Amino acid sequence: MALRQRIARLAQAYAPHEHRPLDGYLVAMGAFGTMAGALAAAARISGRPVPERPGLGDVALVSIATHKLSRLVAKEAVTSPLRAPFTRYTAPAGSAELHEEVRDEGSPVRHSIGELVTCPFCLAVWVSTALTGGLVLAPRLTRLAATALTATAASDFLQMAYCIAKKHAERD
Template sequence: MSIANGQRTRNPIVRMGRRVRRTYEAGEERPLHRYAAVIGVYTACVGALGAVGRARGVRLPERFTAQDTVLLCAATHKASRLLSKEAVTSPLRAPFTRYQEATGEAEVNETVRGTGARHTIGELLTCPFCLGVWVSSGLTAGMVFAPRITRLVSTALTAVAASDFVQLAYDGAKHRAH
């Protein structure tokens, strides 16, 4: 049992939250409540997808093939980088980020703007690793709800990712030749 604000609680989740907050208070300031809100939104989205699927009678596939898994891996990678780093998608991130510098072939580094939800969304939108969870979940749900169009989109994203590697290899070979 713990005591906070003059009240005792037996709830282990509340106790754990307080313990985490105390640990973080000793170091760098982190917006844990905003991160928790993002986790809550993600969980609500996944729950809503599950509820819609159940209401529509959508059945989960028995299993995913290795080819589906590889396709989703490559498509998730490319979509995450496209959304979080590509110069061409910077207008989508602009309300939450500020341009900092070019970092490579068609990619940019951006800093997060503002405070509160704006800052937290900016952090999500500039992190391909963080965004990958959301993209992967969306593509995986697409494989259940609309597998044909999801495979088409995933194949296109995978082709673009492969093209990126070929372009970079070609450019590297050109530079080595000179």
Template structure:
């Protein structure tokens, strides 16, 4: 089998083998969730309502920011990133090493858009496998996201008024 290159035709270097490994891990993750669902006899809901969709959207957003940007979760990212600077309200700017698997994992752990796919998949599976618990966790994450907005608005209002 031919080894996957890390260079595009135009010479741009990207951690393509690492990305392929991440795609494989995602496939294993979703396959394991499906297997758990089958073994437990879980049934897919006939439909997912707008309320659950909004709740999962806000919870996914908050969980992805929490995992990929917040200072408190930086020990999880540290093996795959380098600290650069603070980025505002309890968030950090971190860079990832060039090339290899550490780069691909570092990108996944610092990119809220990338992490959101995994988180949304997990939360969606949670709605099937453990709906009450998943709604509780999602509600907590959504409440924290709402609180963040209020905190930022309060801070902005303080600066405007004085």
């Protein structure tokens, strides 16, 4: 039996009442493994040292930058052209974010990419892996980009706090 048929049977047994694109997820997992492997190979080939224990400052910087970049890619209006081949706009979500639905037509790979690019939680592992690899391969540039993303995330929270404070002051 062909692999594709086996995966289709597995998907049907796994979720008989809902379409789950397991073959698309396998492709996404393979792509992630390839990215992680390429980063590891690039670090080895470049001879750059891999820290035994990342510094707490780098962990905090990458964590906040991961949060911001994941939301930027998955939710913000400005990045909707990147998601458009895989999603459909449904409504605004406030604070410059959008609600989008994953397109059901097309291949399972297209569907799984749609799920990935609309989920900041799903994207976070990809983003954090890329940023962590960047700390090894291009630490100065990665820290600079992560600093800009972290400052933007802090600004977002300050903007929201300002709006809440303003609404509270207008009620009094």
